[in-house]
Amino acid sequence: MKKLLFILLTLSIVLSCKNSDKKNTETVEIKEPTGIENMAYKWSEMAITATANDTDKFKPRPTITSRYLALIFTSVFDAWSRYDEKATPVYLNGVERRPSEEQTLKNKEIAISYAAYRTMNEYYYSDKALFTDYMKELGLDPTNESLDPTTPEGIGNLAAKAVIEARKKDGSNQYGDEEGSDGTPYFDYTGYKPVNDVENNVDPNRWQPKYFSDGQGGRFAPQCLTPYWNKVTPISLKSGDQFRPGPPPMIGSKQLEEEVKEVIELQAKLTDKEKALVEFMRDGPQSVQQAGHWLKFAQDVSRRDNHTLDQDVKMFFLNQVVAMDAFIASWDSKMYYDFARPFALVHKYYDEQKIKAWGGPGKGIVDMDGNQWRPYSPDTFLCPPFPSYTSGHSTISGGCAEALKLWTGSDEFGESVELIPGALTEPDNLGEKVVLEFPTFTETAEMAGQSRVLGGYHIQADNVAGLKLGRDVAHETFKFYKKHVGEE
DSSP: OHHHHHHHHHHHHHHHHHHHHHHHHHHHHOOOOOGGGSHHHHHHHHHHHHHHHHHHHHOOOHHHHHHHHHHHHHHHHHHHHTTSSSOOOSSOOSOOOOOGGGOOHHHHHHHHHHHHHHHHHHHSGGGHHHHHHHHHHTTOOTTOOOOOTTSHHHHHHHHHHHHHHHTTTSSSOTTSOSTTOOSSTTOOTTOOOOSSOSSOOSOTTBOOOOOEEOSSSOEEOOOOSOTTGGGSOOSSSSOTTTTOOOOOOOTTOHHHHHHHHHHHHHHHTOOHHHHHHHHHHHTOTTOOHHHHHHHHHHHHHHHHHTOOHHHHHHHHHHHHHHHHHHHHHHHHHHHHHOBOOHHHHHHHHHTTSEEEEEOSTTTOEEEEEGGGOOOSSOGGGOSOSSOOSSOHHHHHHHHHHHHHHHHHTSOEEEEEEEEOTTTTTOTTSOOOOEEEEEEEHHHHHHHHHHHHHHTTSOOHHHHHHHHHHHHHHHHHHHHHHHHHHTOO
């Protein structure tokens, strides 16, 4: 009997050990969430939604939203850095790196969530209820305002606080308190006034405002968008003029004459695929502007490569700092040269000459006097309301594409999109569905830049200089990035 009991006891111990080993194996095999399931990606989705909502409420303001997105992802990076072995924060000072046993996925998720939540509340303040509900959905307490630097909640809150405080007097005039301001957020405190008014073009080399339709039978001429943005302090650049390009071609030059002619000829021959490209890169209703557009492209990379939280925190940080600093660099060039757009240049060069051009929604290509030419764009947003050189789309696209190439170590992209040509410009004259292919990051940037020439918003010089400027910014930001992730 004793022998039987001994055998049963021994068997029980063996089975218990095997079950224990199986549980340990199962624990090891639990995989970290990747792609759309990782917490950094989830907050990038919330940032995209908030940017689209901001555009609906405040109209397109690509410079401002680029700053919001960069600061949100910088605060996320700073919070995450305290749970990484090597990374150092940008703005979060005086908070020690947590010990290795605390560098867990759970702590990272909590820290970056509080950082994202607090910065989004600050910058996309009209969507606070949306962010609060999302925190609750994640099982986190949105009322937890702890600044304890030993907890993930405290570190996340501190990271957001550090970014917000550091950027309060960065030249963006977010609070309307810059000297020369009237107290209105984002008021132009520099007092910029265009040389040309909407009726009189006294210097055709310089930017001229244009009338838009108000959608109700009237018209208005938008003021220049954030003409002071060249004064905003960059995150990674030494200054906005660090890579300022040489001047654009001026009236009287053979180059400008040929490039204005190119704009007319390209528009007169727009194919359905080209129309779709113009509209896709213009980023119509529910627009997230250029910074958000390239955040979407970065999300494509995350899904493609099944990124972890760590990977997305780092990639989104690099991607959006490049976008913000590229906007500052582009605006430095825009406001320094104050250069004309094709809208006015075509009118100057072709005035009463007969040309073939797009006549407006539903009119197709018609014969017209050159002084009636207009971009391939809806009446309510005929042309971006600020000087042209360099192209913002080209600068931001050149920069963000180069950054993704540097980050992934490859130029391969491999995305595509199906579109209905005309949907965002002439909905009563739709083309057949087309597919736009984006095989590489470089080609995607070049397609974005060329789309602005095809649409009639820029001459080729704006595009070429913009692409180069963006790439220069990306390489400088990548050095800054490598320093902060601890790779230098």
